[in-house]
Amino acid sequence: MSKRQLAMVMDLNKCIGCQTCTVACKTQWTNRNGREYMYWNNVETYPGTGYPKNWMELGGGFDAAGDLQAGVVPNIEADYGVPWDYNHDELQFGEQLKPNVDPTWGPNWDEDEGTGNFPSDNYFFYIPRICNHCTNPGCLSACPRDAIFKRDQDGVVLVDLDRCQGYRYCIAGCPYKKIYFNPKISKSEKCILCFPRVEKGLPPACAQQCVGRIRFVGFLDDEEGQVYKLVHKYKVALPLRSDYGTQPNVYYVPPTEAPPKFDAEGRVIEGSNRVPIEELEKLFGKEVHQAMKTLREEKEKRKKTGESELMDILIAYQHSEMFRLDQDYYQSIAKKQGLSLAPIDNRYMQGKNTENKYKFKVVEYE
């Protein structure tokens, strides 16, 4: 476990599935050099196949006894989708618009499909997913090379590209399939929680760019922070599939605000909710009942009295309050290490922890 843990909360009631976060991350980190197919951040439709395809069935994580479970390494073509591009430049010369590869699958292939019958009870909602920077990461546990590490300073889980030899057991070990194989460099890569930004006081790109302002970022031990309040004080933000045993550090406010169902005549069924509670329970555990109760009660309270700290937080007035990155903390670490500027950790970039790890004296034979 790390000394402190940086965490993210995402309010699913406000996610509109616009993929701005996806694009923010992609343009920042993954549009090049073998990462093209990777989505460190993706927004998937639930229910749906997700990304990679049926990731919840691909194994990894831990059982109740704490034993790592075997998992599967997905295939780019069938499970992630080969990225394709269009010949936009050629359209002006009279060419037909066509993709450069024959698309057979891709992330969000089934976007907005959902389930149920239109218009009576169909439904879906969006789940944005990034690496959970787990407290007990399946990826780290699976690595036979000690190439994955969890930063002591803030719990960010990173791949040391110098130690990584591209064996891909981490991908099998992560139950969220949020670590990917880069075929060009033959190594694994994943969301880095934008640590180079965070260390300089900037929020992760996906959170900064989010138009719905659904993302809160801060330290879990910062009791003044909104992340702490949502997770620990009000307990309305819950980890996704905590039954996988990795103790994820991305939390979700469950979707409470779904429209009611319609009856055969197209009339509203009062008090009904299109999102089945069993589905929410599967994703967020039994705690989801209490979380939804709290959310509704606070909403009522706000309606009646005009006051509710929880509702104020969820309205997300100020970025400065949503993102509490404790820059002084990073600065003080940097200072202690004699660095005038972040980053405080250069292992990710240079594999510094592997250098001079072993110093040998050759054994002489006479």
Added chain:
Amino acid sequence: MNKLTTALLASSLVASAAFAEDAVLAQKTDRDVTQLTPTSKAWEYVKATTIHLYPQTTVTMNDKKANAVNKDAKAKEARVKAIYDNKNIAFLLEWPDGTKSVQKGYRSDVYGDGFAVQLPVNYKDPKKLPYIGMGSDGRPVVIHLQKAVEAVYEPNGNGNVGDQQVVLNKNMFGDEVKAYEAKVAKLAVRDYQRSFISEGFRSMTEIKDGSEKFSADMSYGNKAWKGTVVRPLKDAYLSLKGGFPVAFAAWDGAKMNRDGLKLLSTWIPVKLVGQSGGEKLVSELSAPVKGDAENGKNLVMQNGCMGCHYIPGMSEPGYMAPGLANIGGYSTAAYLRESMVDPNAVVVPGYNRNAHPNTPWYNEVDGKRQSTMPPYPLDDKSLDDMVAYLKTLKAEVK
């Protein structure tokens, strides 16, 4: 235990009790061995030694599909040759592989064939050689690895992948970008050929400062791979004289082999023909195992080894302790004996460090691994018999 396995075990006891790997005789030459490739004519004049490569089953990997295809993996017979000159030694490993697998293209789940040569830094005491699986604490090994990976993109040509180009405006700088990319590709695309220093699973560290000069090559034909490794007899890591041990590993990409999923030999003695020294090591490593395997089996049962270890026919594979299904194939008799008398001498680190917290096979005390296995200081005869039995635990040769 079902009848079939009992019968198989009983018959293998007889067949393999006397079995040990022969020494590789490295021939001396005046020519420069650094010129040797897998297909060089010179190899035809050197006698081959047959060795065996066993499935590594000490620790269970966590890839579901790979575990399924390797479930009943068999051992393979391979051939080794060696030639040395004044400065360098060249090894040739020839091993059967029905499918040529190369890791290439924009794919996440293909794996290349490959092979490795392992050499101990210290081999003075044949009874205290490094653990066969990538060395052990205080007993380092040097590993030379060659994999059939088409190209690895490392933009500064120096194994540093952190340093990557960003191409943002293709329209405006199209030609310059193309030229730049070509330049980077030329610099960056390199062979997957690496040397490591290692003191046990998880500690293997690439030697990237150029202090280990070796070359390797692989060539496929007639449903078999031939691989060569040429390295100095003496450098900053190793001094190879007289007689010394070597071990080989092979990966089958078609069976999703990589890292621990591989075939592995035991320590094979090498004799530099024409040089004195190392006779004791060579004779000890190639000596047949003494002891009564049948009695050893009873002792293993009486002492309850299968309570923690996986022993085919006696227990199921699990997490509690290193699996012994192929221990007889890749371990030396001396190692097996040492492990029973002093389990702390070599503690095999589990692959999945945090994976089985309730049944750890070692605890870390002051940064040193302490085995949870108690010592078994039995009498010499009992130990010999148990070692003789453990040496029979190995997959059949296909």
